[in-house]
Amino acid sequence: MATLVTGGNGWVPSHIVRRLARRGERVVSYDLMEVDDLLRDMLGPAIGNVIFVHGDVTDADALLATAREHDVTRIVHTAAITPRRHREMAEPKRIVEVNLLGTMNALDVARQLDGFERFVYVSSCATTGDHPELTETDEDTPSTAHGLYGITKHTSERICQRYAELYGLDIVSMRPANVYGPMERDTPGYKGGTEPREMLRLSFEGKPVLVNSLEGPYLDWTWVEDIAEAMERAWATPNLPEDVYSVTCGRLYSIGDLLEQFQKHLPNFEYRVVPEDEANYLVSGDAPGPVPSNARMHRDFGWAPSTPFDQGMKQYLTWIQENGPQ
Numbered sequence: 001m002a003t004l005v006t007g008g009n010g011w012v013p014s015h016i017v018r019r020l021a022r023r024g025e026r027v028v029s030y031d032l033m034e035v036d037d038l039l040r041d042m043l044g045p046a047i048g049n050v051i052f053v054h055g056d057v058t059d060a061d062a063l064l065a066t067a068r069e070h071d072v073t074r075i076v077h078t079a080a081i082t083p084r085r086h087r088e089m090a091e092p093k094r095i096v097e098v099n100l101l102g103t104m105n106a107l108d109v110a111r112q113l114d115g116f117e118r119f120v121y122v123s124s125c126a127t128t129g130d131h132p133e134l135t136e137t138d139e140d141t142p143s144t145a146h147g148l149y150g151i152t153k154h155t156s157e158r159i160c161q162r163y164a165e166l167y168g169l170d171i172v173s174m175r176p177a178n179v180y181g182p183m184e185r186d187t188p189g190y191k192g193g194t195e196p197r198e199m200l201r202l203s204f205e206g207k208p209v210l211v212n213s214l215e216g217p218y219l220d221w222t223w224v225e226d227i228a229e230a231m232e233r234a235w236a237t238p239n240l241p242e243d244v245y246s247v248t249c250g251r252l253y254s255i256g257d258l259l260e261q262f263q264k265h266l267p268n269f270e271y272r273v274v275p276e277d278e279a280n281y282l283v284s285g286d287a288p289g290p291v292p293s294n295a296r297m298h299r300d301f302g303w304a305p306s307t308p309f310d311q312g313m314k315q316y317l318t319w320i321q322e323n324g325p326q
Helices: 011-022 037-049 060-069 085-090 092-112 148-167 195-204 224-236 255-265 295-301 309-323
Strands: 002-006 027-031 050-054 072-077 118-122 171-176 209-211 244-247 271-273
Touching: 002 011, 002 060, 002 092, 011 027, 011 037, 011 072, 011 118, 011 224, 027 060, 037 050, 060 072, 060 092, 072 092, 072 224, 085 092, 092 118, 092 148, 118 148, 118 224, 148 171, 171 224, 195 209, 195 255, 209 255, 224 244, 224 295, 244 295, 255 271, 255 309
Parallel strands: 002 027, 002 072, 027 050, 072 118, 118 171, 171 244, 209 271
Antiparallel strands: none
């Protein structure tokens, strides 16, 4: 028996793969991305429990053949394109094919496998969209997603719910927060970078980070290994009372909070607040929005992300000093 992790060589998925492999699970990482040295080093001895298969989630026949060949009984579906605006404009059809039809392909695989146990869909906090009128959001907050990423993630959640009804599959959708931590790098589905990575790139080019504000965007930065632990718990816990869970630290951090951590843990890191026309990294400067709730996770799993922001940032920046902001 084995677990199939689609997109398993990527940023957050690689941490999920490692957690499952470390507990002795045979893991099949099905991905278009080639295995690189960063991934090998990150997996360490656990790599012995990982089978790497080069494949595209839009190829339904290959996905099913892989699952049958390796006796897959659980699927963690993470494969997706996380596009910036320019990629949305350049290839909207491909984004929908991978993010939406790829999910349907993975679900179709699940319903055709004998002895199938559990399907974990790795969704996103982007499904919620913007709600400036609220002080808190949760899994029942109506979606106002407007980018193709959030739209396809939210629609995929609905399709997961319908497949569970139609075929009796045990399916749960998990919505990761804004993630920070090691292994963020360009992949076939992910190019660009989070705010921390992009500001760190400037610093590693020998430049001070010049921002126009220390305020927003305020985001619920959550340590990547905490996110992976939540996915492992979803993988291991059948018959949950809900079919959607938000995975968040449950608080917001400003750009200034990030920069303070960089200055604290990185030698020679510099930043300044400057007028907008002098900034080399523009930020919105927005005030805090609603706080994402992790109450449902805490209620049903008895768990919430446990890594303090300072501790997670210290670990992340140690990795950045060794490997650079990829």
